[in-house]
Amino acid sequence: MKGDLEDFVQELQEKIYEETKAAYGEAAFQRWLNPKYHGRMDDADGYARVRGSCGDTMEIFLKFEGDRVGAALFDTDGCGSSAICGSFAAEMSLGKSPDELLDLTGEAILERLGGLPEEEQHCAVLAGETLQEALSDYMLKQTRKTDVPSERG
Numbered sequence: 001m002k003g004d005l006e007d008f009v010q011e012l013q014e015k016i017y018e019e020t021k022a023a024y025g026e027a028a029f030q031r032w033l034n035p036k037y038h039g040r041m042d043d044a045d046g047y048a049r050v051r052g053s054c055g056d057t058m059e060i061f062l063k064f065e066g067d068r069v070g071a072a073l074f075d076t077d078g079c080g081s082s083a084i085c086g087s088f089a090a091e092m093s094l095g096k097s098p099d100e101l102l103d104l105t106g107e108a109i110l111e112r113l114g115g116l117p118e119e120e121q122h123c124a125v126l127a128g129e130t131l132q133e134a135l136s137d138y139m140l141k142q143t144r145k146t147d148v149p150s151e152r153g
């Protein structure tokens with residue numbers, strides 16, 4: 001009896017895996033199984049939290065080493081696709097300068113993934129927007145750091 005249940009669960013899992021792979025492609029499927037770069041950072045140089053049109057939120061944390069991203073993490077309360085896209089956004093930002101980060105839009109993430117079903121493409125847009133907001137946060141902080149207070153008197 002127990003063996004029947006285990007077989008059933010195993011078959012169900014394999015079916016879900018096959019359907020997911022067919023719908024999302026190999027790269028996204030592997031990332032769904034193992035969403036790398038998931039986590040939070042206390043000392044991020046650039047941070048953003050954005051709520052998408054679907055109501056889900058994405059957070060991106062960037063830590064710079066010199067003028068390049070040395071570490072990046074994402075967190076989301078959204079769907080499986082948002083975790084895949086957040087994971088790719090974090091990975092794609094590694095080693096990039098602020099100028100290069102400007103190219104990491106939702107479109108670039110979709111391209112890296114090999115596409116997503118149309119109804120889930122906004123998840124990539126959310127990841128791209130959050131990354132751009134985290135970059136803006138970093139740039140703003142840099143500007144503040146270099147602002148020399150004017151001398152009085």
Ligand code: FES
Nearest residue numbers: 054056078082123
């Ligand atoms: Fe909301 Fe994917 S991020 S449905």
